[in-house]
Amino acid sequence: MHVFVTGIAGFLGSHLADRLLALGHHVSGNDTLIGGYRDNVPAEARFFEVDCCDLPAMRRALAGAEVVVHAAAAAYEGLSVFSPTVVTRNNVQASVATFTAAINAGVRRVVYCSSMSRYGDNPVPFTEDMPTRPKDPYAISKVAAEELLRNLAAVHGLEHTIAIPHNIIGRRQKYDDPFRNVASIFANLMLQGRQPYIYGDGEQMRCFSPIDDVVDCLVKLTLDEGVDGLVVNVGPDEGFITINHLAELVAAAVGFEGLDPIRVPGRPCEVKHATCSAALARERLGYAPRVPLEEGLADIVRYIRARGPKPFEYHFPVEIVSERTPTTWKDELF
Numbered sequence: 001m002h003v004f005v006t007g008i009a010g011f012l013g014s015h016l017a018d019r020l021l022a023l024g025h026h027v028s029g030n031d032t033l034i035g036g037y038r039d040n041v042p043a044e045a046r047f048f049e050v051d052c053c054d055l056p057a058m059r060r061a062l063a064g065a066e067v068v069v070h071a072a073a074a075a076y077e078g079l080s081v082f083s084p085t086v087v088t089r090n091n092v093q094a095s096v097a098t099f100t101a102a103i104n105a106g107v108r109r110v111v112y113c114s115s116m117s118r119y120g121d122n123p124v125p126f127t128e129d130m131p132t133r134p135k136d137p138y139a140i141s142k143v144a145a146e147e148l149l150r151n152l153a154a155v156h157g158l159e160h161t162i163a164i165p166h167n168i169i170g171r172r173q174k175y176d177d178p179f180r181n182v183a184s185i186f187a188n189l190m191l192q193g194r195q196p197y198i199y200g201d202g203e204q205m206r207c208f209s210p211i212d213d214v215v216d217c218l219v220k221l222t223l224d225e226g227v228d229g230l231v232v233n234v235g236p237d238e239g240f241i242t243i244n245h246l247a248e249l250v251a252a253a254v255g256f257e258g259l260d261p262i263r264v265p266g267r268p269c270e271v272k273h274a275t276c277s278a279a280l281a282r283e284r285l286g287y288a289p290r291v292p293l294e295e296g297l298a299d300i301v302r303y304i305r306a307r308g309p310k311p312f313e314y315h316f317p318v319e320i321v322s323e324r325t326p327t328t329w330k331d332e333l334f
């Protein structure tokens with residue numbers, strides 16, 4: 001099978017590409033490197049440094065592909081109320097151009113990576129049959145892309161599946177990005193001998209999903225028959241921890257002594273407690289959380305140690321700077 005992975009230099013896209021190659025498939029992909037690393041792209045994959053928004057270039061890149069996994073996105077939920085333009089451009093325009101090019105290229109199936117943010121303030125745990133209630137530009141953009149895919153797929157006869165991952169962690173995640181990836185940020189700071197920053201009281205509950213638990217589900221959505229139209233949460237329904245506790249676990253993984261996080265005000269729209277049901281993924285995709293969180297964190301620490309901790313890069317502008325903008329971003333505290 002020839003699978004084209006958008007966002008192949010990103011965290012999820014590169015791991016999926018590796019797994020598909022190991023299974024003997026032909027893999028190609030594109031990325032603009034806004035949120036990924038060039039060396040994440042597997043050497044055996046054909047790489048196009050092409051923006052998903054560039055429809056003619058995407059048409060050319062997709063020639064011969066049978067399945068497209070659309071993992072490219074500006075995956076910046078917290079930042080999205082302050083940089084809505086960059087987020088919606090890379091999530092909505094990029095998605096619609098990718099879907100259009102896929103239809104033009106005669107692709108059979110598109111797998112879209114959505115986000116748990118689609119559920120907004122629904123009661124937890126979120127199940128796939130709940131209405132979407134997006135609460136910020138990132139979530140709105142992910143829901144818009146889902147709707148665009150459903151619509152175009154129905155009209156043009158495209159198979160499609162929608163994966164809803166949440167808080168995946170592990171090696172290859174961009175760790176010098178000040179805008180997202182809390183576990184990698186904590187590890188990069190502590191490996192530089194610096195204290196982590198915590199927004200609000202740190203009692204926000206999260207559930208983290210080591211990458212190796214997620215990839216197999218995406219492979220099934222990419223290759224299996226009988227999944228057309230499936231919308232499925234892909235992530236754990238057990239093992240919740242607070243951000244305060246996460247900081248302690250990262251400190252233990254790094255061997256960081258004297259943990260004393262710097263407290264900064266909470267971010268607008270930040271969800272206090274968001275959890276998904278994994279019942280459907282367990283039933284349809286054989287999903288089970290297998291890798292312990294401590295191992296997922298150790299994976300991040302090994303990766304950053306091997307590449308070297310790095311200063312944070314404020315690699316695109318905060319578009320709306322006001323008294324509500326977190327000081328970590330406004331004053332570039334990381």
Ligand SMILES: NC(=O)c1ccc[n+]([C@@H]2O[C@H](COP(=O)([O-])OP(=O)(O)OC[C@H]3O[C@@H](n4cnc5c(N)ncnc54)[C@H](O)[C@@H]3O)[C@@H](O)[C@H]2O)c1
Binds near residue numbers: 009030075089
């Ligand atoms: N990692 C998670 O915890 C998580 C949770 C929920 C949803 N998701 C979704 O899964 C997908 C993959 O996330 P990830 O964690 O791998 O993020 P990532 O940032 O590591 O990877 C996304 C890649 O897309 C690329 N990209 C962005 N805009 C592009 C464009 N216009 N054209 C081409 N490339 C572009 C980025 O450079 C990056 O390499 C995203 O759709 C994200 O919204 C991820």
